[in-house]
Structures are given as structure tokens and as C-alpha cells.
Amino acid sequence: MRAKTVLPAVAMTAVSMVLTLAVVMMWLGQAVPWLVALVVGLGIDGGWLATLAYERRLAAQGDHSTPVTAVGWCFGLLAAGVLIAHALTAGSSPGAWLAVAWLPIAAKALWLVHGLWERTALTPAALGAIRGIRQEARDEAAVARARLKAEASTEETRLTAVTEAGARVARVQAKTAQTLSRAWSTLESAREGEDTGRALTSVTRPVTPGVTARWDLPVWGPSEPVPALESAPALSDDALDAVVDQIRHSEDPALSYREMAARFRATGHAASEVRLRAAWKRVV
Incomplete structure (x- = not known):
């Protein structure tokens, strides 16, 4: 990579020096002896080459000198000025000389690019x-x-699965609610029917004579938890019959079995459902 930047600069510098020397020889050779013209041309090229060599040594040491750089640019501008002056005073083909008059400036610019590359080059x-x-x-x-x-x-897959599962649950809940609604409507229709009361009375009258049965639908909705009852001593059959009879006749008309059972347990008494129903049948 180093050769790609230094070789063009060396070649253009060499061409610029040769052109400068040739122009000085042709331009001053007619007015002064050719040895004097040769010395002037070599002086311009030598000064340019000397400052360039000093700049390269400083760059190799990682240093930089502004005066040396300025002197080098002065020699480059001087060489370019000589080429431009010769092109303007040449009688034939001035355009050709003007076309190469920029070579010294271009050579200095290439050396500047090469120096920048060296300062940023890596191993x-x-x-x-x-x-x-x-x-x-x-x-x-x-x-x-x-x-x-x-x-x-x-x-995305997890969200899709959760969404589908939620949709299935919602469909099942909706279907269950619809089924419960139909069942509740059927129960309500049966309870409100004209023949329901007579049918229930005909069934319960032989079992509970003298007692008017009350049939209520269960509560469908949120319910309050029943507090746990403290353990109470078991009642004997006679004591159980007495408590049931007392609770049953605590109001007029007499309470139904469901109301009696609720008050029986609310007062803190304890008895199994079988014994409580047996006591109810004995009392009634």
C-alpha cells in the first residue's frame, strides 16, 4: 500500500524537475550562458529536492516543521511559476506548456497525501x-x-396459544351460562305454573299433614360464607324433638323444615341431617 502513494509522488516530482530544468535552459539560455541557466535550473530543483528530503526525514521521526514545509511549497510554486511564465511567453503551443504547469503543485500535493497516509498507516x-x-x-x-x-x-406463539385458550374458556362459560339460564327459566316456569302448587301439595300432604309447603328456588349468585359452628354436645332424641318443636312453633304459622333447620343450626345446636329430619317427622 505504501508504494501506491509514494511511487506517483516520486514520478511526478521527477517529471516536474525535468520540466523545470528544461524550461529554465530554454528560457534563460538565450539571455545568459547555458551554464548559468543550468545552475539556476539545478538550484530550483535542488532546493526543492533538499526540502523534500528534510520533510521526509522529519516525517520518519514522527516530527513536523512548518518552516521547512513552507520553503518546500515556495520551491514548488516557483517551479510552477517558471512553467507558467514560459507558457505565456512561448510563441508556439502555449497551451501545451500550461497543461504541464500544474505538475509541481500536484507533486507537492501527492507528497502531502503520502505523509497523511504514513501518519495513519497501521501494521x-x-x-x-x-x-x-x-x-x-x-x-x-x-x-x-x-x-x-x-x-x-x-x-407470538405463546400469546396466540393463550388467546385461543381464553377464547375457548369464554365459549365454554357462555355455553354454560346459557344452559344454566335455560334450566333456571325451566325451574321458574315450573314454580310459577298453575298446577305446580297442587302437585307439590299432593306430594307433601301425606308426609307432613297440616303443614303448608313453601317451595323457593335456590339463590343463584354470590353468597356469603357460613361461619363455622363451635362443636356442641350431641342432643338426645327427646331433647332434639323438644328443640325442633320449640323452633317450629316459634312463629305463627309454623315454620317449614328448611327454616327450622336454618334456625336450629344458627342457635348453635348440632345434629346430623338424618337425625334432624327424623326429629322433624316425629314432631310433625
Whole structure:
């Protein structure tokens, strides 16, 4: 890579020096002896070459001198001025000389580019390390993108499954609610029917003579929890019959079995459902 920047600068500098020397010889050779013209041409080229060599040595040491750089540009401008002056005073083909008059300035610019390259050039080991770091960064970025895509796909699948499950649950709940609504409507229709009361009375009258049965639908909705009852001593059959009879006749008309059982347990008495029903039958 170093040859790609230094060879054009060397070639253009050499061409510029040859053109400058040739122009000085042709331009001053007619007015002064050719040896004097040769000395003037070599002086311009030598000064330019000397300042260029000093600049290169300073650059190799990692240093820089502004005066030396300024002197080098002065020699380059002087060489370009000589070429431009010769082109303007030449009788034949001035355009050709003007076309090459920029070569000294171009040569200085190429040396400037080469110096900038040297200040920023890296060793092959450093370049290899940089390439490795960049490749590692690209690999990590690719892995991160793949991981994010996989996580997004997994999350999308999970959300889809949850949504479908929720939809199925909602459909089941709606279907269950509809079924319960129809069943509740059927029970309500049966309770409100004209023949329901007579049918229930005909069934319950032989079992509970003298007692008017009351049939209520259960509560459908939120309910309050029943507090736990403290354990009470078991009642004998006679004591149980007395308590049941007392609760049953605590109001007028007499309470139904359901109301009696609720008050029986609310007062803190304890008895199984079988014994309580047996006592109810004995009392009634």
C-alpha cells in the first residue's frame, strides 16, 4: 500500500524537475550562458529536492516543521511559476506548456497525501486485529438479531396459544351460562305454573299433614360464607324433638323444615341431617 502513494509522488516530482530544468535552459539560455541557466535550473530543483528530503526525514521521526514545509511549497510554486511564465511567453503551443504547469503543485500535493497516509498507516497485525474485532462485532450482532427474532416468535406463539385458550374458556362459560339460564327459566316456569302448587301439595300432604309447603328456588349468585359452628354436645332424641318443636312453633304459622333447620343450626345446636329430619317427622 505504501508504494501506491509514494511511487506517483516520486514520478511526478521527477517529471516536474525535468520540466523545470528544461524550461529554465530554454528560457534563460538565450539571455545568459547555458551554464548559468543550468545552475539556476539545478538550484530550483535542488532546493526543492533538499526540502523534500528534510520533510521526509522529519516525517520518519514522527516530527513536523512548518518552516521547512513552507520553503518546500515556495520551491514548488516557483517551479510552477517558471512553467507558467514560459507558457505565456512561448510563441508556439502555449497551451501545451500550461497543461504541464500544474505538475509541481500536484507533486507537492501527492507528497502531502503520502505523509497523511504514513501518519495513519497501521501494521498488518493491527489491521488483522481490527478485522477480527469487526468480524466479532458482526457475529455478535447477527446472533443478537437471531435471538431477538426467536424470542419474538416464541412470544407470538405463546400469546396466540393463550388467546385461543381464553377464547375457548369464554365459549365454554357462555355455553354454560346459557344452559344454566335455560334450566333456571325451566325451574321458574315450573314454580310459577298453575298446577305446580297442587302437585307439590299432593306430594307433601301425606308426609307432613297440616303443614303448608313453601317451595323457593335456590339463590343463584354470590353468597356469603357460613361461619363455622363451635362443636356442641350431641342432643338426645327427646331433647332434639323438644328443640325442633320449640323452633317450629316459634312463629305463627309454623315454620317449614328448611327454616327450622336454618334456625336450629344458627342457635348453635348440632345434629346430623338424618337425625334432624327424623326429629322433624316425629314432631310433625
